[in-house]
Amino acid sequence: MMMGNSLERNQTSLTYRSLSLFLLLAVLMTPLGLTARSFAYQDEAAPAGEAPAANEAPAGEAPAAGEAPAGEAPAAGGAQPAANGPAPAAASESFLSWMIRASGFFGLILLLLSFLMVALIMANVLSIRRDNLMPPDLIGAFEEKLNNKDYQGAFELAKSDDSFVARVLAAGLSKLNQGYSEAVEGMQEVGEDENMAMEHKLSYLALIGAIAPMIGLMGTVYGMILSFQTIANSATSPKPSELADGISTALFTTLEGLTVAIPAMIFYSLLRNRVARFSLEVGMISESLMNRFSSSSK
Template sequence: MNAPIKTALSMTAFAAFAGTAFAQSKTPDVTVSELITDAGGFGYFLILLSIISLALTIEGFISLKRDKLAPPELIDEVQALFDEDQFQEAMELCEDQPSFFTKVCGAGISKIGHDFTVIETAIEEMGDEESIRLHQKIGWLALLANVAPMVGLLGTVWGMILAFKTISATQGQASPAELAEGISIALLTTMFGLLVAIPTTAAFAFLRNNLVRSVIEVGAIVEDLFERFRPGEAALRQ
């Protein structure tokens, strides 16, 4: 029998043995609530952080959508009012229906009659101000994504302290069962910290990228809307 066949038979036999051993092994039935309880106060705190993270993520997906920042129907209405030179009505519309688009647009409308540079500056300043405010909303997700693993690490340190105190109390004669509590806390808090941090980081990155793209798109729409007040464009329209 050649070497490749012997190797294949050996691997098959090992796989069969491992499968049988795994099937015969008894894995304790552990529920999520029991794991949280075993993690102690750190586990409950991390669960609280996960609930806050989920709430912020859902709120971000709802309030930071492109259609929320710049409703298409509002853009069409403002565009129509601009085409008819009804700037006062456009201003009132922006005040009545606040959004990222209407706030930036309203800042520009309020400066109509001044030099184009004044209008442009007002639009840019309001755009920057609103953009910062929107980024602050998702900034809490970044904070949670950083705090959660640190809390998990703190729980890990606490669990190891408990394990070493057990060793000290038994003068180095502690059994694995006696060390299990501290080690369990150390591992569970690390796991829960990562379980909170990983999806929170992903949600933050997704919302941030979408927000940046939406802000750029809305900025381009507003810029195009006020382009008619640029001196060269105004002369062409006449």
């Protein structure tokens, strides 16, 4: 059973190490996405020189045949040229596609972080439960064996279970022959070790809550750089529509970073408080069960 517990802990450690590597790769790939998007923006930029309009006559040329000379009013009933007519309305873009396009590489990283956050929250919520950490059936059976003075059976029962309270009770019974104080110290050591293991799993939620706003802030800075680059490369005052891409990138990435970070920090605080409360309950239950040996050791 000890080999099974060790194997399970090694697999859990390997899983969370893989999650750490994923977060590290996500952060390291961010500069690559910045460079690729910067090159794409430069390729799509309009050239500095513009050709003259089709209906604009070059300087020094006579007006074309049938064209009224300067200063004369157009003929009555004459139709206006098609070039001067209203431009066709551009196709409207949905809000979702606009958000995806504006977020770019930063949005992809934050989307992956959101999936990872949901997986971590579900895994911790399912594991940090009273029935998993302090099974009522185990506590009742353990107390019954102690009442029947079947101490070896109580030790085997605690040793065969993988719950929090069972590990603490097994550690106390294993050191009971050295004295009650040694048994209590052994239970405290195992309790602190289990508490640290659960908080270690929760620390990845805190990590996501810390780096998600930073990735959003990086997208904010990058979007403002795009807007200022448009202003710098424009010979005249740029239109608001030309600055909209950079500003939308800045705002959307900030929103997405906060959307990922806020739930991560909320669930981290709630689950950490639950771990502290359950650890205290395990300590109280184990001490109440082992307290009967304190008088016999004196």
